[in-house]
Amino acid sequence: MQPVGHTKWAIAEGYIPAYSNGPEPQFTSHETVCILNAGDADAHVEITIFYSDKEPVGPYKETVPARRTKHIRFNNLKDPEPIPLDTDFASVIESDVPIVVQHTRLDSRQAENALLSTIAYASN
């Protein structure tokens, strides 16, 4: 398939709740960046995390193989450093080939989970 999407995306909202309810890992509170690489070349993706009170951290490097999707939990980013819980952040996602990016959160701090999702901002 022809590649679909843009090579630079941004998500202004980011927040990993500090605790969870329910069976893991499905009900662990999480903030996810969903990436689709519909094209025939692997996507080398770099994620930069922005904070309210300190310099950006990154890049976090991920590969999304050709014709694959990868749903990455911000909770699981480790290198160069984990993202602190209960802290506002934002992210910029850059790729060497076009990708599509969507942002989802599952918040299970209370007995019943809550969900949000939005297409990310596609930069020109």
Add this chain to the structure above:
Amino acid sequence: MQPVGHTKWAIAEGYIPAYSNGPEPQFTSHETVCILNAGDADAHVEITIFYSDKEPVGPYKETVPARRTKHIRFNNLKDPEPIPLDTDFASVIESDVPIVVQHTRLDSRQAENALLSTIAYASN
């Protein structure tokens, strides 16, 4: 009415919860692609499903008649094969005439349902 929309769309997030609570079919956990064909020609739509660990599957073929909307549950796609539950996926939606695509999930795994929705990514 003049046709509205694009002919190629993408949804990077996809996940059908493995179980549900509440009366069926309204409260069955579901992942939906909502398609609007505002124009005067039938839309022949092809959906391709992308996974994290295997080649894409499809096309799943759907017709959205002229001046109609169709809200398709990914749960109900059968041909060429059903989408497995509790599995990350993404989708590309292609049509021979302009359509508008929106993505919605109702998650009823817990006693109280949760909802998410977003406009899909409109490809140029």
Add this chain to the structure above:
Amino acid sequence: MQPVGHTKWAIAEGYIPAYSNGPEPQFTSHETVCILNAGDADAHVEITIFYSDKEPVGPYKETVPARRTKHIRFNNLKDPEPIPLDTDFASVIESDVPIVVQHTRLDSRQAENALLSTIAYASN
């Protein structure tokens, strides 16, 4: 302020739950189209409703005055006819001046409410 937005928008998702829990009118299950008219001329808005199994109905006519927002519940549209409950629909929103359109649902069928929202599709 200069006008902001587009003159034609579409929302592919639409569904008014058939029942509700909690105090009215805040917790009545509702599907809302939020319109912002930031400019200095009144917006004459026409909403057309699309169904899965019958011809479109409309236009429903609304005026959003200059420099005002109007959050219209689809539940409250009466002329030419109410939108049936528990029925899939979609909508196209047209205006004579630029507006911004966002779609929100509050679903209170269960004891705890659920929310979704997305920017609508801005047509060129």
Add this chain to the structure above:
Amino acid sequence: MQPVGHTKWAIAEGYIPAYSNGPEPQFTSHETVCILNAGDADAHVEITIFYSDKEPVGPYKETVPARRTKHIRFNNLKDPEPIPLDTDFASVIESDVPIVVQHTRLDSRQAENALLSTIAYASN
């Protein structure tokens, strides 16, 4: 990093629930505008609030420093005046440098919270 985004954004939906459940401040019902300034110059941001029945109020002035994100609760805007609770509003966000804007609500009026989020409308 190069600046990302647009200099004018709009959010047609706005509503601060009148009450809350759960520990403050995380579970206080809130309506948030999340702003990312990825570039190397501070962003001087002006927010104008639109109502259904009176003239717009503003600008509310905020600075988002270079390479920072700021998640602003509409609840906390004070100057020129607080936004009333349980009231429909909308907003236009203007900046002197490109920013990215996302809208999120946490509604904790009931025992279990509900979430919504969407990218804002990027004006040309």
